[in-house]
Amino acid sequence: MTQLTVIDESGSHSLGRLGFGELGVNAEDFAHSTGWTLKPEGLCKGEVCVPVRDAAAMSNGESIDVAEFARITGRNMVSDSSRNVVALGEPASRRATAMATLDAPNFTLLDINGNLVSLSDFANRKKLILAWSSW
Amino acid sequence: MKEWATKEPLSYPVLIDTMHLVADLYGIVNVPAALWIDENDKIVRPADSTPASDMWRSFSGVDSSVHHDLLRRWVRNNELDMDADSVRSFQVLPTNEVQEARLHRRIAVALRLQGDESGALEHMDKAEQLAPHDWTIKRGNMPLRGVDPFGEKFMEFVGEWSAAGSPGFKLGTGREK
Numbered sequence: 001m002t003q004l005t006v007i008d009e010s011g012s013h014s015l016g017r018l019g020f021g022e023l024g025v026n027a028e029d030f031a032h033s034t035g036w037t038l039k040p041e042g043l044c045k046g047e048v049c050v051p052v053r054d055a056a057a058m059s060n061g062e063s064i065d066v067a068e069f070a071r072i073t074g075r076n077m078v079s080d081s082s083r084n085v086v087a088l089g090e091p092a093s094r095r096a097t098a099m100a101t102l103d104a105p106n107f108t109l110l111d112i113n114g115n116l117v118s119l120s121d122f123a124n125r126k127k128l129i130l131a132w133s134s135w
Numbered sequence: 136m137k138e139w140a141t142k143e144p145l146s147y148p149v150l151i152d153t154m155h156l157v158a159d160l161y162g163i164v165n166v167p168a169a170l171w172i173d174e175n176d177k178i179v180r181p182a183d184s185t186p187a188s189d190m191w192r193s194f195s196g197v198d199s200s201v202h203h204d205l206l207r208r209w210v211r212n213n214e215l216d217m218d219a220d221s222v223r224s225f226q227v228l229p230t231n232e233v234q235e236a237r238l239h240r241r242i243a244v245a246l247r248l249q250g251d252e253s254g255a256l257e258h259m260d261k262a263e264q265l266a267p268h269d270w271t272i273k274r275g276n277m278p279l280r281g282v283d284p285f286g287e288k289f290m291e292f293v294g295e296w297s298a299a300g301s302p303g304f305k306l307g308t309g310r311e312k
Contacts (some may be wrong), residue, residue, distance in 0.1 A: 005249075007241045014249075034219070078238035083254050085245055087238035089159065100157055102179075102219055104172040105160045109150040115189050119149045119172070126170040126210060131152075131163050131264040133275070 006066060007087040008034060009107075021057070021065025023079060023086055030064050036073075040062065043072060145171035146225035158271045159234075165270035169202060171209060179215055181226045183306040201309030211290045225306040227275045240276070247279065255279070267295070268302045280284075 001015040013033035020131050031037040035045045038059045046063040050073060052058060058068040066086055069078040074094065079086040097106065099133075104125040104127075108118040119127065150188035157163060161170055163182040185202040186195060208214040217225070243258035259276045266272045273292055276286040296302070 005245050007154065007238075007245055009159075011154070012241075013246050031145070056186055067244075073167050076234055076238060078235060078242060080242055080246075080254065083242075083246060085242050085254075087241045087245075089234055089241075092229045092231045092234045095159070095162075095234065099162055099226050099228060102177050102221055102222060103179050104176045107156055107160060109151050109152055109156070111148045119176075123176070123193065124174050124176060128206065129157065129161070129170050129172065129182075130187070131157060131168040132166045132187075135278055 018062035018063035021059050022067035024065050027064040032059040083089045164227050164288040181222050183308050196311045229301050232265040236262040
């Protein structure tokens with residue numbers, strides 16, 4: 001089966017492509033890698049649900065359209081459909097609003113030993129973030 | 136890098152951020168950069184270009200000891216050199232173009248890992264057209280293109296960036312010129 005690479009803040013995910021909408025992928029794969037599931041109450045991730053007016057436009061149950069998902073959740077999307085890659089990210093306005101709260105957003109990345117490390121692992125401590133490049 | 140980081144035991148983790156997620160979350164426009172987060176997970180000093188040493192001082196014009204002294208005062212005495220409004224005023228907020236450029240860059244990185252060099256180049260070009268003055272994008276792409284990030288192309292970029300009014304450089308801790 002053709003795979004669609006979906007890139008978001010949690011990483012790069014290879015999802016089974018299904019013929020539905022603009023960028024249909026296996027809904028189960030999508031839920032597993034992004035955390036978002038379409039339920040009767042809306043599009044849900046954990047406790048958070050976003051109401052969806054036209055659920056049928058986004059999903060036929062088996063498949064979910066990543067493009068429609070991006071529109072409904074207000075995400076930026078850049079896709080290269082001929083190469084089967086799509087990237088989802090935050091629009092500038094939403095990022096700016098989040099930055100202005102001064103709340104440090106959590107992130108999880110692999111360290112050089114291959115272990116997952118999160119900012120939240122260092123709760124209740126002062127943290128210095130240094131960004132650099134090995135070139 | 137792993138060789139360096141494992142030479143002696145480090146007391147802090149070294150994370151790999153190929154997709155530049157932290158730059159996106161915190162408004163980092165260049166490396167090296169530092170930012171501070173307090174015990175309550177509040178950003179108390181925004182991302183700022185702050186070298187670890189004076190190795191590049193003649194080029195950057197930054198006295199690294201200024202940031203180090205501020206850092207010691209915060210860690211030891213809880214003294215902050217700016218309030219919340221100052222932190223906000225020195226944050227570099229993204230533009231629509233930069234946010235879109237980041238996505239093209241991520242696609243380029245993913246395509247490169249898949250062995251699609253021409254696809255990667257196409258998306259690197261798009262990212263740079265959208266964000267021609269963002270160091271993390273323009274200079275960050277140089278090694279991916281096989282271009283020396285300290286060479287002629289880099290100096291050309293620095294010239295263009297300066298001529299555009301050094302966009303994105305707001306705080307400049309320890310800068311002498």
